[in-house]
Amino acid sequence: MSENPGPPTVANVLALPVLAGGLPEVVAGEPGLDRPVRWVHITELTDPASFLKGGELVLTTGVPLPNDASQVRRYVDELADIGAAALVLELVRRFHRAPDALIRACRARDLPLITLSRDVNFLEVTQVVHALILGNQTEVLRRTQQIHDTFTALTLRGAGPEDVVRTAAEMSHRTVVLENLAHQAVICEPVGGSAEEALSHWERRSRATTVEVGTTVHEPDGWLATPVEFQGERWGRVVMLPTPGAAGFSAEDITVLERAAMTLTIARLIHSTSWERRAHRHVLRDLVEQRHRSPAEARARATALGLPATDATFLAVLIDTHQNATEVENLIAPALEQTGLVGALEERRVGALLSLRRGQPWQSTVEQLSRTAREVDPDAVVSVGCEVTDLSHAARSFREAGRVAEAVLPGSSEQLYHQLSDIGLRHLLHTLRNDVRVQDYVERQVGRLIEHDARHGTELLPTLRCYLDAAGNKTIAARRNGLSRQTLYERLRMLERLLDRDLEVGEQRTELHVALLALDVLRTS
Incomplete structure (x- = not known):
């Protein structure tokens, strides 16, 4: 979603060709040129404030302006009190320069005062600016509907909180964090910076911001935060972090955050796993x-x-x-x-x-x-x-x-x-049990012996195992196997012939011992 331009400001309106042709000059209240213009009002009354609601760009030829300085102050005070965006004075009919009393009064109330040294069609100004404002309002409505549709779609597909927070960050182009009641950041989607920057000393910073009802900008870090709750039970809050060097939070940012909080509430109710x-x-x-x-x-x-x-x-x-x-x-x-x-x-x-x-x-x-x-x-x-x-x-x-x-x-x-x-070795062989090279090794080492026992009913394999377990000690092997020494010697000679091995060689005994361990692993897996 592209950045929301918001309503036009006083400076934006002055730059329009329809007003720029009048050679506008700001003679007071220059810091207020970033005020939003929500409507244009043409007036030749001495008390125009009674017809205003705030945010208007007031156009006048100066004909009704009083001569008395105190009346001029009252005129300006009423405009400032109602929240007028600016006062535009055309210097064609009555004045050729702005009266000093008017300048002083506007400066005292920080009300932007702009003079036009050339004739301007006020009706054309209202048409152009109103079309701009209405077009902007239509765009705002479209964007708001898009926000609602996006989060509704997340709810309908049962999206988890990670998806909700990620969507809020993408739509606002700002870092969004979901925290629990213990001020722990459980989900962070950084935008324009790192998670390290966003989460640095999070708990301390979070506890320094007051938890309030509704969506509020919190000092000292300027967080925009709103609670996540259901039927009075609060589960945490979702926070939108300011972007250094960027403008403050817009109405669209607030809408994104509040819809995210609502969707997070539903996600919490749907998904049994806690945040x-x-x-x-x-x-x-x-x-x-x-x-x-x-x-x-x-x-x-x-x-x-x-x-x-x-x-x-x-x-x-x-x-x-x-x-x-x-x-x-x-x-x-x-x-x-x-x-x-x-x-x-x-x-x-x-x-x-x-x-x-x-x-x-x-x-x-x-x-x-x-x-x-x-x-x-x-x-x-x-x-x-x-x-x-x-x-x-x-x-x-x-x-x-x-x-x-x-x-x-x-x-x-x-x-x-x-x-x-x-x-140990047996565990290592267990890890490698599915490796065909290990399986092939077992077959090459003792496969003929296993087949011989199966065909002839002999017990050469248990004899080999007992001999190797005794580390080649024939006396111990005979005793453990319940055999006479003579019988054991005969079986060992038969083993050497079948396997083409010399059982007196330590390395060959080790190779056979490893093969038997691997055989055990393969049979028990």
Whole structure:
């Protein structure tokens, strides 16, 4: 949507050819040339104010102006009190220069006084300016209808609060922020600047602005804000930030903000997920996928949600569940309200980012998260990443937690959580179990042995496993396998012939041992 020009100003009207031909000269009240002109009024009365409503450009030949200075002041005071936009005096019939008393009176009331040294057709002026004003009003009505239609369409398709705030920012060309009652910025759509700039010290700045009824411009930062509420219950407010160097808020900006607030109310009633939950989820996903523009923006967004982001370390936790991830998210979120971000990352995976004081142990917190998650899913698997000292590095912690999660073996639910130090060779092979190269390796190493046992009813594979588990100690292997040493020796010689291997060579034993571990992983997956 293009920028709304608003009603023409006094300066705009003076620049029109129909008035410019009269050689207009501003002799008083020049700072008021930006006043909007809402109508044009031609008058030769001594008390024209009684016929005005405010915002009029008053045209006169000066014929009715009194000679007495006090009467001139009264004439000007009445125009200023009613809110006239400006007084235009034609210097053709009665005056050839503006009377000093009139100039002084207009200066005292900051009323723009413009003189015309050439004859101007006042009727033509009214026609041209009124056409301009009416055209502008028609455009305003069209734009207002477009705003209503846009937000109505959002409501009808059940748009979430992110879409509503984004639309308000796009239509107003200004940054728009949705905050909750705790003065936390849950959604921010920056325009013409960064989220870091918009959200810097958000809570402190927000608390410095008074929460009022209706749409109001708030100092000291000049925010335009309106509450989001339903039947007297306030949920927060939506804020439009001023753009440095741009004009103040227009009537169209107010309409956009109020319609956004109304649409947000409906979205809140439609969508069961709270603003805070949605905000945590979006910021968390942006951190995981490194979608923030800069480290500073990542910190600003997280801080605006109440997450301690300075002088802290951060730890990623993944919770993989067989249940719906949203159920687990809703259960564990209250425990991390002030110390972490929680959000469903996938249909069966919940992510949590813990903010810890430097040196603070994290184990008890993760254990409690695991116990809470298992109230919903007893088989939930909790994986932990590495600690990082900068919020923008959270993705690295999540990647490590993801690698740990991939390596967790089935049937490991008795362990409350898993970390990288828990991952051994068997876990690594479990991670690689779908790689055809691993599958091919197992077949090349022990495939013939498996087939021989199947065809001849022998137990060479268990014998090999027992021998390798005993690290090549034949005495221990025989005892564990319930065999005599002679029988074990015979089986080992048969194994060496079948596999074309020398079981006295350590590297060859290792290759076979890895193949058996991989076989176990493939059979239990």
